[in-house]
Amino acid sequence: MVCSSDWLATMTILPKRVDDQTQLSHESIREAEEIFNSHLKRVGLKHTGQRDAILRAFLETHDHLSTEDLHHLVQRSDPSIGFTTVYRTLKLFSDAASPARSPSTTASPATSTSTTGAAIITWSAPNVAALSSFFAGDRELEKEIGNKHHYITTRHTFQIYGVCGECQKKKPARRGSRL
Amino acid sequence: MVCSSDWLATMTILPKRVDDQTQLSHESIREAEEIFNSHLKRVGLKHTGQRDAILRAFLETHDHLSTEDLHHLVQRSDPSIGFTTVYRTLKLFSDAASPARSPSTTASPATSTSTTGAAIITWSAPNVAALSSFFAGDRELEKEIGNKHHYITTRHTFQIYGVCGECQKKKPARRGSRL
DNA sequence: ATTGCTGCAAACGATTTGCATGAGG
DNA sequence: CCTCATGCAAATCGTTTGCAGCAAT
Numbered sequence: 001m002v003c004s005s006d007w008l009a010t011m012t013i014l015p016k017r018v019d020d021q022t023q024l025s026h027e028s029i030r031e032a033e034e035i036f037n038s039h040l041k042r043v044g045l046k047h048t049g050q051r052d053a054i055l056r057a058f059l060e061t062h063d064h065l066s067t068e069d070l071h072h073l074v075q076r077s078d079p080s081i082g083f084t085t086v087y088r089t090l091k092l093f094s095d096a097a098s099p100a101r102s103p104s105t106t107a108s109p110a111t112s113t114s115t116t117g118a119a120i121i122t123w124s125a126p127n128v129a130a131l132s133s134f135f136a137g138d139r140e141l142e143k144e145i146g147n148k149h150h151y152i153t154t155r156h157t158f159q160i161y162g163v164c165g166e167c168q169k170k171k172p173a174r175r176g177s178r179l
Numbered sequence: 180m181v182c183s184s185d186w187l188a189t190m191t192i193l194p195k196r197v198d199d200q201t202q203l204s205h206e207s208i209r210e211a212e213e214i215f216n217s218h219l220k221r222v223g224l225k226h227t228g229q230r231d232a233i234l235r236a237f238l239e240t241h242d243h244l245s246t247e248d249l250h251h252l253v254q255r256s257d258p259s260i261g262f263t264t265v266y267r268t269l270k271l272f273s274d275a276a277s278p279a280r281s282p283s284t285t286a287s288p289a290t291s292t293s294t295t296g297a298a299i300i301t302w303s304a305p306n307v308a309a310l311s312s313f314f315a316g317d318r319e320l321e322k323e324i325g326n327k328h329h330y331i332t333t334r335h336t337f338q339i340y341g342v343c344g345e346c347q348k349k350k351p352a353r354r355g356s357r358l
Numbered sequence: 359a360t361t362g363c364t365g366c367a368a369a370c371g372a373t374t375t376g377c378a379t380g381a382g383g
Numbered sequence: 384c385c386t387c388a389t390g391c392a393a394a395t396c397g398t399t400t401g402c403a404g405c406a407a408t
Contacts, residue, residue: 046362046407067397082365087398225382225387246372261390266373 029059036093045092053077054089208238215272224271232256233268 036055040047057073071086215234219226236252250265 044362048363048407050364080365084366084399085364088363223387227382227388229389259390263374263391264389267388 029056032059040092050078050081050085051089051092053081054086055093058090058093208235211238219271229257229260229264230268230271232260233265234272237269237272 033052033055036051037047040051054070054074057070057077061073067083067086067090070090071081071083074081074086212231212234215230216226219230233249233253236249236256240252246262246265246269249269250260250262253260253265
């Protein structure tokens with residue numbers, strides 16, 4: 001089983017909304033690839049076929065999936081890709097994800113919470129009111145809790161609030177910033 | 180590191196509010212012990228000194244703690260208690276936890292969300308508007324994400340919503356129930 | 359060419375299980 | 384007494400790391 005933290009980190013890379021019922025559009029996927037690739041360039045890493053394949057596979061399902069699932073998925077397009085590479089690439093995704101990359105969504109935490117079917121990380125940044133990012137919560141976890149209590153879980157939310165580096169240098173506990 | 184799911188499940192056993200700054204009252208602890216013990220009886224398990232000790236230790240901190248931390252804590256009252264027992268007992272806790280056990284809190288999910296410093300599981304039950312239960316989120320997770328982005332994380336929330344067995348037999352997607 | 363990437367296998371940490379002994383009902 | 388609980392050590396799971404060869408810049 002995959003501990004949430006991996007996915008939390010991973011999913012923040014790009015506007016993958018797990019609660020969207022539809023597949024990501026081609027533009028979205030292209031956009032995501034660009035984000036990732038430019039990140040690679042920025043930090044002097046290489047753009048390889050495997051990384052492409054893994055990113056694609058990752059984007060092309062809106063399902064919550066485990067690392068193992070992703071590995072299976074990836075192997076459909078390239079059976080030679082190993083487990084290790086999937087792990088390493090996922091880590092890269094999470095590196096590529098950064099609060100700096102702020103989508104248009106500037107919803108307040110409160111607003112974000114109201115989306116259905118998925119968990120959301122909301123970051124409070126100095127300029128960007130809220131980076132609403134995207135998290136494929138742990139299906140396992142949800143099911144596990146649900147089954148134990150004979151509940152059908154309908155959705156869950158996960159939010160982490162924090163103060164960014166910039167803000168930390170300023171006054172502690174600013175009243176304005178909605179933390 | 181402890182995967183969230185363990186704690187999630189575990190913490191639901193009784194009204195342990197991680198966001199409360201104060202210790203649990205003696206009555207609360209007694210209440211919790213009763214819940215646990217009667218669960219043990221119900222399923223034909225035994226009430227042992229170790230289980231008592233672990234439950235106490237578990238209740239007496241409102242800190243988020245790892246299994247390892249709990250083990251240390253437990254060993255203060257009985258150094259002979261082993262790691263394995265802690266693990267097994269935690270699992271028992273989560274078995275004992277059930278939506279049926281509904282505390283007086285009938286806050287709506289929305290209300291629950293506004294508490295500070297902790298994550299909360301909110302269950303929607305047929306009669307009981309919301310079983311607000313209690314989750315010691317993963318400190319590790321929070322820090323991990325925070326560090327990665329040079330954020331100081333201030334708090335996080337985790338909520339799972341679900342439909343209980345009773346409700347499932349009724350109309351699907353009831354408008355009234357605040358899911 | 360140089361540097362980083364890959365896959366494999368071995369290492370690792372957290373959790374679980376098998377088993378013989380010990381304690382609770 | 385009989386059953387379950389315990390502690391230990393060994394097994395297992397998911398993930399990470401070291402390394403030799405391969406691929407991208």
